[in-house]
Amino acid sequence: MNIVILSRNPQLYSTERLIEEGEKRGHSIEVIDPLKCDIIIEKEKPTIYYKDRYLNYVDAIVPRIGASVTFYGCAVVRQFEMMGVFTIATSNAIQRSRDKLRSLQRLSKAGIGMPKTVFTNYSRDVEEVIEHVGGTPVIIKLLEGTQGLGVVLAETKNAAESVLEAFNGLQARVIVQEFIKEAGGSDVRALVVDGQVVGAMKRQGKEGEFRSNLHRGGTANIIKLNHDELKLAMNASRALNLPVCGVDMLQSARGPLLLEVNSTPGLEGIETATGRNIAKSIIRYIEKNAK
Secondary structure, X not given: OXXXXXXXXXXXXXXXXXXXXXXHOOOEEEEEOHHHEEEEOOOOOOEEEEOOEEOOOOOEEEEOOOHHHHHHHHHHHHHHHHOOOEEOOOHHHHHHHHOHHHHHHHHHHOOOOOOOEEOOOOOOOHHHHHHHOOOOOEEEEEOOOOOOOOEEEEOOHHHHHHHHHHHHHOOOOEEEEEXXXXXXXXXXXXXXXXXXXXXXXXXXXXXXXXXXXXXXXXXXXXXXXXXXXXXXXXXXXXXXXXXXXXXXXXXXXXXXXXXXXXXXXXXXXXXXXXXXXXHHHHHHHHHHHOO
């Protein structure tokens, strides 16, 4: 098959691993920068032009689109969909997952447990917002932050008020969530492929850091998920129509609580921690589903 990886950086670990495993299985793998694609809209003949050629030979795509280029990246994915090309993540699903509020609303409707969350229209009544999530400390998150950026722990009412006022002043949309103390600065990332969990790791934040992201200096170790954690990960994947995704959750006294679902999860941390060949699982999923 002709498989295209939509990525702005061919040297990224995830991209290199997908190339390696795809070529091992006899496929032609090409890395294309979605921002350099021209979308040609024509009656009954949607096409994409890249550099010196039309991309009318592609069988499947793997979107590896960063949050900063979501709009145009998803437009390119959508154009491939119009051309009948298989994608491991649809444009609609990527956009839903990038909007924390939208995805949490959908996941809540699906009956998935999560920390108490409040979203307001730049409310100045901070005390009431904090009360809705059970009091301080609280977590304040930008709706479109990634890799732990735009996530703040406010330990007191005064701190929460200051942070919310700062975000409000910047016209930045945020959600406020309860702080799960018993998680101890750690979370669990489950990697789902074809709707099934193929690997999981527990990420621990560095000393004094409540965020467990590996990009922020956290560490990761393999973990075996219990029944409830497996169920949450697979249900979240299904609810957002993301058969390939990373599902982040907290281990709490009342069971696993979902943090977010990542439509383009990195492979380096999960493959290193678990020793599993996740890239191969993704290529096999494409083989099973692409025409």
